[in-house]
Amino acid sequence: MSGTRRKISVVPCSGIGKSLGAAAREAAYVLAEDLRPDKTKIVALSLLVQGDEDARREVAGGEAVAIDGCKLECAAKGLACSGASIVHKVAVFDVVRRHRGLKPEGVCDLNEDGLRLARATADQAAKIVDDVDAEDGRA
Amino acid sequence: MPNLPRKKVGLIACSGEELPEGTVTRRAVRKVLETLRPDDTVTLCLPLFLAGGEGERAFARHYPTIAVDGCDKRCAALATEKYSAKPAASIVVTQAAKESGCRAIGTARHLNGSGLRLADAVAEKIVGETDRLLKRKPSDAGRAAGREKR
Numbered sequence: 001m002s003g004t005r006r007k008i009s010v011v012p013c014s015g016i017g018k019s020l021g022a023a024a025r026e027a028a029y030v031l032a033e034d035l036r037p038d039k040t041k042i043v044a045l046s047l048l049v050q051g052d053e054d055a056r057r058e059v060a061g062g063e064a065v066a067i068d069g070c071k072l073e074c075a076a077k078g079l080a081c082s083g084a085s086i087v088h089k090v091a092v093f094d095v096v097r098r099h100r101g102l103k104p105e106g107v108c109d110l111n112e113d114g115l116r117l118a119r120a121t122a123d124q125a126a127k128i129v130d131d132v133d134a135e136d137g138r139a
Numbered sequence: 140m141p142n143l144p145r146k147k148v149g150l151i152a153c154s155g156e157e158l159p160e161g162t163v164t165r166r167a168v169r170k171v172l173e174t175l176r177p178d179d180t181v182t183l184c185l186p187l188f189l190a191g192g193e194g195e196r197a198f199a200r201h202y203p204t205i206a207v208d209g210c211d212k213r214c215a216a217l218a219t220e221k222y223s224a225k226p227a228a229s230i231v232v233t234q235a236a237k238e239s240g241c242r243a244i245g246t247a248r249h250l251n252g253s254g255l256r257l258a259d260a261v262a263e264k265i266v267g268e269t270d271r272l273l274k275r276k277p278s279d280a281g282r283a284a285g286r287e288k289r
Contacts, residue, residue: 074186
């Protein structure tokens with residue numbers, strides 16, 4: 001397929017009070033910078049909350065991935081309110097349940113367990129991105 | 140009225156994940172909360188305004204807030220005003236960077252030394268606004284600084 005492909009928007013939690021929010025943010029960076037840089041783009045949740053037109057245009061009508069730190073699911077709600085056609089939810093609080101041994105700590109600077117949790121979360125999100133890509137016939 | 144903490148200032152960082160300046164807002168706010176003014180400040184989660192966080196909205200309606208934004212779009216200030224009340228003070232990192240002659244500050248994921256210093260400078264600005272809003276006396280501010288050193 002030729003032409004410019006629209007990247008899948010990735011919106012992480014913007015929480016600054018808990019380690020799981022920090023892990024969500026780090027997972028988004030791992031996904032968009034390391035694992036799937038050609039297929040994904042981070043969109044700041046604050047822009048969607050504020051109603052920024054450019055950010056809303058970025059996500060409107062397309063499938064997107066929300067990476068949330070807690071059950072309040074602010075990123076998923078922000079995407080839904082901004083017109084994303086399908087919001088794929090990745091929940092750090094679910095990932096940490098599957099990795100019981102991890103004890104993430106830190107907000108500005110995650111500890112090693114926090115970085116491992118972020119990597120596991122990013123891996124899950126990468127599978128979603130690949131599935132979306134395949135369904136679009138772009139893989 | 141909800142049972143809210145007394146004499147606190149709410150800090151709202153844009154936390155913009157796309158830009159290094161967003162990372163500066165997060166780091167600066169955390170420094171104020173954790174070490175510079177832990178007894179005087181709380182953080183409010185910006186996305187919770189949209190997601191229906193009534194505690195966040197109520198606090199910002201009844202107590203002074205400081206919006207800390209990474210860029211001139213001022214998402215934190217505007218969203219706070221839209222969903223709750225106008226912030227009592229507003230700080231924009233790009234403006235602070237200009238004032239301090241700071242240019243390349245690293246990436247959103249990893250701030251460099253210059254970015255970390257800028258975060259410290261922004262934290263000091265937040266402290267100044269916090270003290271002004273709480274009408275702190277210089278001696279009070281001195282005691283707070285002493286707590287940080289310990």
